[in-house]
Amino acid sequence: MSFSENKLTVRSSADLATAVPYLIGFHPSDGSIVVIACRDRRIVFAARGDLPAPGSPAHHLRDLTAHLVPIVQRQQPISDLVIVGYGAQGHIDPALRVVGDEFTATGLAVQELLRVTESRIFSLTCDDPACCPPQGTPFDPNTSLVAVHATVAGLVARPNRAAVSSRFTAADSVGAGIRHAMTEATARMAAVETAGSTAVYEAGVHAVRGALRQHDDGTRLTDDEVAWLTVLLTHRPVRDLAVDLTQPHDQHVTFWAEVTRRADEPLVPAPATVLAFTAWRCGDGVLAVMAAERALQVDPDYPLAVLLLQALHTGLPPSVVEQATTGTHPSPFSPNPNISSDQE
Template sequence: MTPCLTLLSPSDILAAVPYLVGFHPSESLIVIGMSADQAQIAARWSLPLPADALAPLTPVLEREKITELILVGYGTGQLVTPAIDEARRLAAAEGVKIGEALRAEDGRYWSYTCDLPHCCPPTGTPYDPTTSPVAAEATVHGMVALPDRQTLERTIAPFTGPVRMSMRAATATAVADLRARLAGAKDTEAFARQFVAEGLVRVRAAIASHAAGRRLEDAEAAKLGLDLTIIRIRDEAWTLMEDAHAPLWKDLTRRLEPRFVPAPASLLAMSSWRSGDSVLAVIALERALTIDPAYSMANLLMHALQQLLPPSLLRGRLPTPAELNTAMGTPKAAWLLPLTTLLDDPADAVTP
């Protein structure tokens, strides 16, 4: 559920939208679902809309008991009007009324529900979202509106410069240590059991360190990056997931070498989704899937977000660590395969 904002006019709606989606949108369709005068959902689609893009909205309307939709399109009339028309057809088919439908472009808005020249002139009505009381109200609620989606993307972009070189060196050391341990292992099954046990300890230690306000050292982060490639170790973090873990996974998403990013980026997506930040969740999943398009956890979460499923579906349904142990059984050497396939990388030979 979105925080309660007072929306009394088109200007209020346009001031609220950037806070509801996390940034000032462009070439977008925003659908705000209302129930009992409270916004229950706020979803965004890029324009132009792909075929059947709004289909996932239908079950949401029933599930969230939506009685009214507010539609806002950003861009030219040629781009926005077809999307507004499609959303209105969907609402009509579901018996949901349209409270307001707006198009915004270059600091002016037009209403699709009003054609009275004295209040909705053909030239549009000027508005300034930064001066509306809604902006102050949203800020009080702790909501943030970044300038655009690219700015939000940069908040989880890879670190560069000295931080990147330091992490590259730490990763090379962690990889070399693991190679040496693997070469000296006489029993690979026993080694796998030991490695998984150590990784589970490191996951819990990282979460505890984060809770205590301590950032992981580069060497710790690099080792954890290797650990998280193992599904059982990654799932330990998943089953222990809390909304407050997002900064830990965000830090690792930015610091780790790219080939080790899909796991922490997916965990960041999960924690962001749980806390209501579905836009950041999608951006994190895009990072993961750009690196590994077949990464199953990222694909699963992306499907859930695209279908507008609520994170509550997973709350209380995740297995406990003990249940994971029962379901997955004793660690096996084959579990290490996702990690061993990532050990070779020319970048590991580069030192500061």
């Protein structure tokens, strides 16, 4: 099995267990389930969810599966699935069997059900002790060639979801520097607005192009530049321009993560949404979901963030939202199909 974009080869269940954190962007915690869709022995999609706690009503697990099935079905053509659960046998094994049966009932072929408990992986579908011993197969991600190759390919597996959110959320309130910069930027915007919307847009073009150019050159934005950029992004045409000018690569994901982290709280929705769209285009569904959720924490009705989150939760590609929001042809930027959205 290979990741179709990065050509990372997975030859065993231990390799697959090592690869999962790179597929979803972080190490799954106990109680997680990951559905991996394959096409001709290539991994093309992965979705993660939280299993209901032990003792939960049976319909909670059915509801989770009902949510995951259509997301996976949209990734056609798919040849088969591997479903991986994390945690103790008593909690995970029954849940895996239920989820596997539900997927099978829809006509999707479930190749394997795997449970990861600490540093061992167990197969629920193979009873050959030669390849799948009942005591599990040990694996060490730290010594696996899959981890080495994934790192070389630029894939990152963070310790947990909190480590993902720390990229774009401030550890504490913004400092005095950015607050002073915001006061000046707000006054500056009031002056520009007196000249009309065209003047605001032209200022936005200059600010967005300049900020991206600075980042590409390795220069960090000052507090004044962050404040001015985020004030301008409150104007929809400027935000949409930022989406258009941002390229789907890690450097621009890092740029918008930093702008979102440094933005004054009321101005977070616009840069967080640009970050979400950029991460989505890069195939990082986990970061995209969390950035969109961050935008909606500040403004629950922010339209583009609402639209993005709905699309991410249903497994749609970025081109669908691009067509809906612009009415133009799909973007030439195609998403990396290997790393998909984290389904909560």
